[in-house]
Amino acid sequence: MSFSVIKRSFSTSMAKNAIKNVTVIGGGLMGSGIAQVTAQAGQNVTLVEVNADVLKKTETSIATSLARVAKKLYKDKPSDGEKFVAETRGRIKGSTDPIASVKQADLVVEAIIENIDIKHKLFKDLDAAAPPTTLFASNTSSLSIGEIASVTNRKDRFGGLHFFNPVPVMKLLEVIRTPETSDETYQAFMAWGKSIGKVCITCKDTPGFVVNRLLVPYMAEAVRMYERGDASARDIDTAMKLGAGYPMGPFELNDYVGLDTTNFILEGWHKKMPENPLFEPLESMKKLVSEGKFGIKSGEGYYKYDKK
Ligand SMILES: C[C@H](O)CC(=O)SCCNC(=O)CCNC(=O)[C@H](O)C(C)(C)COP(=O)(O)OP(=O)(O)OC[C@H]1O[C@@H](n2cnc3c(N)ncnc32)[C@H](O)[C@@H]1OP(=O)(O)O
């Protein structure tokens, strides 16, 4: 079982909303979901990872997720579900060569580790390799889009496309424009978001955009409550699910998002805004991250999980 190779045609004008060939860089929690929903919408996807082993894992997680989607969409006709899965997977091509992967891309969505230096290095290379018409977007949770774009020569064709985990289920897409993002690019992002079935909202290039600016301090406050010994993690989770109607409690959500990601977010914001107590990094989270306990993806975080 392997990703198929797709022949693709290059479109030159974004004005017709001709995004057909999308390159997704990073196939972790988010990149795999972004590749999946894009392929589900009938577009060709090249998914780039660091090596063949990670690509294999990405492929497995997309297959598992697609099977869940097919079960729901085609519950009365499983054979159509199988066709849907095969066709969707057939539109995704795996690659370990970021430079080659952007040569024919209409849009590049970056979903690699939340680290400005690593994102800068990647975008510098991609900017030199991609056609000038290619639009670039970052799925960053917390970094400034303008700062990420600063290393490229296409700041007018750069913006934020911030998805939510799990991407195949969460309907929202935050579209972030910097002062330099052109109207044409912004319109193309909004149209593309709609084309892959998302509801788009617009936000300026501010820390955390809309959702994370509210959600991350909430998750951090829950950890502070636990660190003070006010209540157990389990009871805080139960409280927020049964008392506030949240689908997951804050510790379940931290483990789901990835403690490495939340920790990166808090450390980055704290460095930039040390006066804001909401962004103070968390001792228990830093310790778990230093032990490689990132949450569900590593098998342990605030809770323990069965390794699949
Ligand atoms: C930090 C970042 O920058 C920003 C973020 O992403 S912040 C995080 C945002 N995300 C959240 O807040 C998620 C909160 N949690 C939830 O909404 C829900 O718990 C959940 C959707 C993850 C799971 O829902 P839950 O009812 O507990 O479990 P489950 O029954 O397994 O899943 C519900 C449905 O979603 C589907 N589903 C869940 N995960 C899926 C996946 N990865 N792929 C495809 N389908 C999936 C299931 O198949 C199921 O479908 P059904 O209703 O037709 O049976």
Ligand SMILES: NC(=O)c1ccc[n+]([C@@H]2O[C@H](COP(=O)([O-])OP(=O)(O)OC[C@H]3O[C@@H](n4cnc5c(N)ncnc54)[C@H](O)[C@@H]3O)[C@@H](O)[C@H]2O)c1
């Ligand atoms: N986890 C979330 O809930 C969430 C939600 C929205 C946005 N984000 C953002 O999305 C991005 C990715 O987060 P994630 O949770 O998917 O992380 P993740 O750790 O699950 O996946 C990141 C993937 O990127 C790959 N990678 C790293 N460097 C690479 C490179 N140079 N080229 C190709 N692949 C590379 C890694 O091998 C890894 O598989 C981050 O910027 C994060 O802040 C995360």
